[in-house]
Amino acid sequence: MELEVTEIDAATHCVRLQGRLDAAGADQIGVRFTASTAAAGQHALVDLAGVPFIASMGIRLLISSARALHAKGGKMVLFGAQELVQDVLEQAAVDQIIPLVATQQQAVDSLLA
Numbered sequence: 001m002e003l004e005v006t007e008i009d010a011a012t013h014c015v016r017l018q019g020r021l022d023a024a025g026a027d028q029i030g031v032r033f034t035a036s037t038a039a040a041g042q043h044a045l046v047d048l049a050g051v052p053f054i055a056s057m058g059i060r061l062l063i064s065s066a067r068a069l070h071a072k073g074g075k076m077v078l079f080g081a082q083e084l085v086q087d088v089l090e091q092a093a094v095d096q097i098i099p100l101v102a103t104q105q106q107a108v109d110s111l112l113a
Contacts, residue, residue, distance in 0.1 A: 001025035002050075005036045012043040012111065014104065018050035021058030021085075030061055037076060038068030045107045049080035054088050066098045075099075079107040 001019035008014055015036050019025050037044040046062070048054075066076040077099045081089060089095055099110050 001028045003029045003032050003036065008045065008108065012045065012108070013040065014045045014047060016047040016050065020053045020055075021051050021061070022053060022055040023057040026055075026057040026061045033061060034065050034068070037065045038072065038074075041069070041072040041074055043074050043111050044069060044076045045104060045111075046076060046078045047080050047104065048078055048085055049082070051085055052082060054085045059089070059092055059094055062094065063097055075111055077101060077107040077110050079104055 001017070001021065001024070004016045004018075006014050006016070013036070015033065017029070037046070062076075062078070069076050078089070078094075079101045080103065081100065086100065089100055094100065099107075101107050101110055
Protein backbone atom coordinates (compact mmCIF):
# COMPACT_ATOMS: atom_id res chain seq x y z
CA MET A 1 0.00 0.00 0.00
CA GLU A 2 1.39 3.38 -1.00
CA LEU A 3 0.34 6.90 0.01
CA GLU A 4 1.25 10.20 -1.64
CA VAL A 5 0.21 13.63 -0.37
CA THR A 6 0.03 16.73 -2.57
CA GLU A 7 -1.18 20.20 -1.69
CA ILE A 8 -4.20 21.54 -3.59
CA ASP A 9 -4.22 24.92 -1.84
CA ALA A 10 -3.41 26.33 1.62
CA ALA A 11 -6.47 24.68 3.19
CA THR A 12 -6.72 21.46 1.17
CA HIS A 13 -4.50 18.56 0.26
CA CYS A 14 -4.96 15.37 -1.74
CA VAL A 15 -4.01 11.93 -0.45
CA ARG A 16 -3.54 9.41 -3.27
CA LEU A 17 -3.74 5.76 -2.28
CA GLN A 18 -2.29 2.90 -4.33
CA GLY A 19 -2.82 -0.76 -3.48
CA ARG A 20 -5.17 -2.98 -1.51
CA LEU A 21 -6.80 -1.27 1.46
CA ASP A 22 -7.23 -4.48 3.44
CA ALA A 23 -5.98 -5.22 6.98
CA ALA A 24 -2.33 -5.33 5.90
CA GLY A 25 -2.63 -2.22 3.72
CA ALA A 26 -4.46 -0.24 6.40
CA ASP A 27 -1.82 -1.25 8.94
CA GLN A 28 0.94 -0.21 6.56
CA ILE A 29 -0.35 3.33 5.99
CA GLY A 30 -2.56 3.92 9.05
CA VAL A 31 -0.30 6.29 10.99
CA ARG A 32 0.78 8.25 7.89
CA PHE A 33 -2.81 8.47 6.61
CA THR A 34 -4.12 9.77 9.93
CA ALA A 35 -1.25 12.25 10.16
CA SER A 36 -1.90 13.40 6.59
CA THR A 37 -5.62 13.85 7.14
CA ALA A 38 -6.88 14.27 10.71
CA ALA A 39 -3.72 15.60 12.35
CA ALA A 40 -3.16 18.18 9.61
CA GLY A 41 -6.58 19.76 10.25
CA GLN A 42 -6.92 20.72 6.59
CA HIS A 43 -9.57 19.52 4.16
CA ALA A 44 -8.53 16.18 2.67
CA LEU A 45 -9.41 14.80 -0.74
CA VAL A 46 -8.73 11.05 -0.87
CA ASP A 47 -8.04 9.60 -4.32
CA LEU A 48 -9.14 5.95 -4.39
CA ALA A 49 -8.49 5.37 -8.12
CA GLY A 50 -5.48 3.16 -7.33
CA VAL A 51 -7.34 1.03 -4.78
CA PRO A 52 -8.68 -2.19 -6.37
CA PHE A 53 -9.94 -3.69 -3.08
CA ILE A 54 -11.12 -2.39 0.29
CA ALA A 55 -11.92 -4.39 3.43
CA SER A 56 -13.35 -3.53 6.83
CA MET A 57 -10.04 -2.30 8.25
CA GLY A 58 -9.66 0.10 5.32
CA ILE A 59 -13.21 1.36 5.85
CA ARG A 60 -12.48 1.81 9.56
CA LEU A 61 -9.35 3.85 8.74
CA LEU A 62 -11.30 6.16 6.41
CA ILE A 63 -14.17 6.70 8.86
CA SER A 64 -12.02 7.26 11.96
CA SER A 65 -9.80 9.74 10.12
CA ALA A 66 -12.82 11.57 8.64
CA ARG A 67 -14.41 11.89 12.09
CA ALA A 68 -11.18 13.15 13.65
CA LEU A 69 -10.76 15.65 10.81
CA HIS A 70 -14.37 16.81 11.20
CA ALA A 71 -13.73 17.44 14.91
CA LYS A 72 -10.96 19.85 13.87
CA GLY A 73 -13.23 21.68 11.42
CA GLY A 74 -11.99 19.95 8.28
CA LYS A 75 -13.82 17.85 5.72
CA MET A 76 -12.83 14.68 3.91
CA VAL A 77 -14.10 13.76 0.45
CA LEU A 78 -13.43 10.45 -1.32
CA PHE A 79 -13.17 10.34 -5.11
CA GLY A 80 -12.21 8.16 -8.05
CA ALA A 81 -13.22 4.81 -6.55
CA GLN A 82 -13.21 1.82 -8.88
CA GLU A 83 -16.60 0.11 -9.28
CA LEU A 84 -15.93 -2.71 -6.79
CA VAL A 85 -14.62 -0.31 -4.14
CA GLN A 86 -17.47 2.13 -4.71
CA ASP A 87 -20.00 -0.69 -4.33
CA VAL A 88 -18.44 -1.78 -1.03
CA LEU A 89 -18.38 1.79 0.31
CA GLU A 90 -22.02 2.33 -0.66
CA GLN A 91 -23.14 -1.01 0.80
CA ALA A 92 -21.38 -0.14 4.06
CA ALA A 93 -23.05 3.33 3.94
CA VAL A 94 -19.67 5.06 4.10
CA ASP A 95 -20.98 7.53 1.51
CA GLN A 96 -23.48 8.66 4.18
CA ILE A 97 -20.56 9.67 6.44
CA ILE A 98 -17.92 10.75 3.91
CA PRO A 99 -18.92 12.27 0.56
CA LEU A 100 -18.02 9.97 -2.35
CA VAL A 101 -17.76 11.54 -5.82
CA ALA A 102 -16.33 10.52 -9.19
CA THR A 103 -13.65 13.14 -9.91
CA GLN A 104 -11.18 15.37 -8.12
CA GLN A 105 -12.99 18.47 -9.43
CA GLN A 106 -16.26 17.21 -7.95
CA ALA A 107 -14.43 16.62 -4.67
CA VAL A 108 -13.12 20.20 -4.66
CA ASP A 109 -16.58 21.51 -5.55
CA SER A 110 -18.18 19.54 -2.69
CA LEU A 111 -15.92 21.34 -0.20
CA LEU A 112 -17.56 24.59 -1.27
CA ALA A 113 -21.11 23.25 -0.94
